[in-house]
Amino acid sequence: MTEEKRTTGSIIAETELYGAHNYHPKRVVISSAEGAVVTDPEGRRYYDMLSAYSALNFGHRHPEIVAAAKEQLDRVTLTSRAFHNELLGKFCKKLCELTGKECVLPMNTGAEAVETALKAARRWGVMEKGIADGEQEIICCDGNFHGRTVTVISMSTDETARKAFGPFTPGFRVVEYGKAAAIADAVTANTAAVILEPVQGEAGIIVPPEGYLKEVREICTRNNVLMIADEVQTGFARTGDMFACMHEGVTPDIYVLGKALGGGIMPVSAVVADRDVLGLFEPGSHGSTFGGNPLACAVALKAMEILVRDDYPATARRKGEKFVAALREIRNPEIVDIRGRGLLVGVEFSVPAAPYVERLIENGILAKETHERTVRFAPPVNISDAELDDALQRIKRALTR
Numbered sequence: 001m002t003e004e005k006r007t008t009g010s011i012i013a014e015t016e017l018y019g020a021h022n023y024h025p026k027r028v029v030i031s032s033a034e035g036a037v038v039t040d041p042e043g044r045r046y047y048d049m050l051s052a053y054s055a056l057n058f059g060h061r062h063p064e065i066v067a068a069a070k071e072q073l074d075r076v077t078l079t080s081r082a083f084h085n086e087l088l089g090k091f092c093k094k095l096c097e098l099t100g101k102e103c104v105l106p107m108n109t110g111a112e113a114v115e116t117a118l119k120a121a122r123r124w125g126v127m128e129k130g131i132a133d134g135e136q137e138i139i140c141c142d143g144n145f146h147g148r149t150v151t152v153i154s155m156s157t158d159e160t161a162r163k164a165f166g167p168f169t170p171g172f173r174v175v176e177y178g179k180a181a182a183i184a185d186a187v188t189a190n191t192a193a194v195i196l197e198p199v200q201g202e203a204g205i206i207v208p209p210e211g212y213l214k215e216v217r218e219i220c221t222r223n224n225v226l227m228i229a230d231e232v233q234t235g236f237a238r239t240g241d242m243f244a245c246m247h248e249g250v251t252p253d254i255y256v257l258g259k260a261l262g263g264g265i266m267p268v269s270a271v272v273a274d275r276d277v278l279g280l281f282e283p284g285s286h287g288s289t290f291g292g293n294p295l296a297c298a299v300a301l302k303a304m305e306i307l308v309r310d311d312y313p314a315t316a317r318r319k320g321e322k323f324v325a326a327l328r329e330i331r332n333p334e335i336v337d338i339r340g341r342g343l344l345v346g347v348e349f350s351v352p353a354a355p356y357v358e359r360l361i362e363n364g365i366l367a368k369e370t371h372e373r374t375v376r377f378a379p380p381v382n383i384s385d386a387e388l389d390d391a392l393q394r395i396k397r398a399l400t401r
């Protein structure tokens with residue numbers, strides 16, 4: 001029997017035929033990858049400038065993280081939380097050290113971690129603040145992206161994400177992002193928490209005005225309201241600090257973490273807070289079959305070790321400055337804004353960005369538009385300087401008019 005030749009075209013056709021169309025991927029198949037470079041079935045090579053929405057901060061198949069995973073594959077991969085495993089405690093301890101918090105609740109995906117944080121905040125509202133159960137309110141921001149579950153999209157202001165998915169979970173108040181006064185105005189006696197992204201990724205790399213996070217922190221403290229930072233995309237060095245809240249010296253009450261925590265290998269997420277919040281979960285009140293599994297812990301532990309040892313935050317800051325400086329040299333009147341923090345960079349056009357994304361792909365650069373007119377650039381933090389220089393030359397060529 002002859003094996004049919006697998007091409008980009010045939011692979012995409014098969015995927016579209018049998019898979020749900022809840023995504024509209026660019027017509028590139030990634031067959032293999034190493035570091036910042038991916039290869040398609042025809043042998044074309046591209047720089048990965050999306051990094052799976054920051055899940056690949058360590059690049060593809062970081063050798064030390066792969067080695068940690070392989071070692072753990074040969075020991076034990078899954079225990080469920082019905083029993084203990086050797087690595088969960090170590091994982092939680094390390095994450096507490098990184099965040100300065102007391103306690104970790106492990107989950108798998110970002111959306112699950114957001115759900116967990118919302119549950120924690122609602123419990124805290126009742127058990128600590130004295131709000132009547134069912135009356136708790138959580139303030140969120142317009143343009144937010146916190147994931148795809150029904151409760152999480154109940155916070156969304158993106159009609160595509162909500163259409164025909166109702167009824168929605170009540171208890172949310174949406175306010176304008178970047179305006180601390182809007183939060184202060186929305187606080188009531190029933191407010192348990194404010195949830196926000198320190199930089200809005202999916203909304204188009206929206207960097208809030210300087211001082212915003214600090215003001216939100218003060219409003220939360222003054223009103224006895226929990227500040228929840230969804231750092232699923234911004235956390236772990238992406239924005240040039242270990243966590244994006246640190247840019248303003250702010251410590252949220254609850255960190256929601258995911259994406260890069262899985263080292264580019266598997267989904268690992270977590271909610272991190274102090275005992276007065278996470279201590280409100282008693283046995284049976286919440287959980288996850290795969291959350292905190294030893295394979296996930298092994299991978300995340302190695303990822304966190306590398307982050308600190310190789311000073312990823314400083315690296316992201318330095319390369320981010322270089323990135324933005326290079327983008328600013330591009331002559332193109334259709335570019336209306338270049339913004340970002342660290343290695344999370346957005347280029348906004350006055351026209352739809354999709355044709356520019358096609359030109360980037362033709363020049364060996366994988367990126368994707370977000371919200372039609374903005375292209376997000378988020379290369380692996382450990383991309384080499386030579387690769388970054390080459391990628392920037394290609395980006396300049398693709399985006400010049």
Ligand SMILES: *Cc1c(COP(=O)(O)O)cnc(C)c1O
Binds near residue numbers: 108232
């Ligand atoms: C990606 C993302 C999520 C959801 O993570 P999943 O792992 O896709 O569920 C939540 N919040 C933010 C800020 C994100 O970028």
